[in-house]
Amino acid sequence: xxxxxxxxxxxxxxxxxxxxxxxxxxxxxxxxxxxxxxxxxxxxxxxxxxxxxxxxxxxxxxxxxxxxxxxxxxxxxxxxxxxxxxxxxxxxxxxxxxxxxxxxxxxxxxxxxxxxxxxxxxxxxxxxxxxxxxxxxxxxxxxxxxxxxxxxxxxxxxxxxxxxxxxxxxxxxxxxxxxxxxxxxxxxxxxxxxxxxxx
Amino acid sequence: xxxxxxxxxxxxxxxxxxxxxxxxxxxxxxxxxxxxxxxxxxxxxxxxxxxxxxxxxxxxxxxxxxxxxxxxxxxxxxxxxxxx
Numbered sequence: 001x002x003x004x005x006x007x008x009x010x011x012x013x014x015x016x017x018x019x020x021x022x023x024x025x026x027x028x029x030x031x032x033x034x035x036x037x038x039x040x041x042x043x044x045x046x047x048x049x050x051x052x053x054x055x056x057x058x059x060x061x062x063x064x065x066x067x068x069x070x071x072x073x074x075x076x077x078x079x080x081x082x083x084x085x086x087x088x089x090x091x092x093x094x095x096x097x098x099x100x101x102x103x104x105x106x107x108x109x110x111x112x113x114x115x116x117x118x119x120x121x122x123x124x125x126x127x128x129x130x131x132x133x134x135x136x137x138x139x140x141x142x143x144x145x146x147x148x149x150x151x152x153x154x155x156x157x158x159x160x161x162x163x164x165x166x167x168x169x170x171x172x173x174x175x176x177x178x179x180x181x182x183x184x185x186x187x188x189x190x191x192x193x194x195x196x197x198x199x
Numbered sequence: 200x201x202x203x204x205x206x207x208x209x210x211x212x213x214x215x216x217x218x219x220x221x222x223x224x225x226x227x228x229x230x231x232x233x234x235x236x237x238x239x240x241x242x243x244x245x246x247x248x249x250x251x252x253x254x255x256x257x258x259x260x261x262x263x264x265x266x267x268x269x270x271x272x273x274x275x276x277x278x279x280x281x282x283x
């Protein structure tokens with residue numbers, strides 16, 4: 001058996017995985033449609049964990065919440081998150097009457113240490129211009145309908161200041177521990193284009 | 200999404216700031232198969248995690264490996280073969 005492989009050749013483990021998938025499908029153990037849905041869900045919806053930990057801490061520890069709103073970068077660093085693109089993070093709190101949403105109108109400034117890399121729509125020129133002009137309509141298109149009496153504040157991130165949203169803690173989660181709250185916090189909720197939802 | 204994926208520990212798929220990052224398409228297929236089979240009741244997720252940890256430990260004794268998504272996915276396909 002030769003150990004060299006041509007440039008277009010696929011590694012044995014990839015072929016093995018494909019064969020495995022075929023066999024499991026033939027035997028009726030997996031439905032490829034269901035599996036594709038699951039993969040897409042995990043790839044697109046499993047949120048940035050660092051930011052979620054920050055939010056869950058703020059929801060359960062009033063003093064931490066105060067520190068987070070007073071000096072985002074320092075409070076985030078307390079949990080061990082800092083680094084490139086996270087030098088000056090300012091946290092804005094969403095409430096039942098005020099809703100913050102973040103954009104970078106200039107490019108795609110984003111607090112990497114807490115939110116990871118920005119999603120593709122965040123860099124989209126349409127989002128960047130329209131969220132400023134007609135935030136209520138854009139949020140509704142993204143699935144977030146806000147009542148007319150909710151004030152919307154659009155926060156413009158720059159290389160100097162990177163905004164992160166502290167979403168409102170969902171009703172009915174009072175009994176949950178900090179650890180159990182983490183999975184409820186999505187990336188979209190921390191950008192302000194969605195709300196955190198109870199499980 | 201119902202499989203309670205570990206965040207820390209040996210059975211946890213590697214993440215970058217919470218996001219699963221697949222280097223190759225086959226890695227996401229291996230991951231998808233594991234979750235799909237668990238959701239279909241072929242095995243319980245806890246049982247899968249235990250098997251994954253056992254395989255991972257024995258692989259580590261044989262050689263020095265770091266848990267990248269690739270090694271996680273290879274270990275996963277090893278476990279899935281026993282479903283056939």
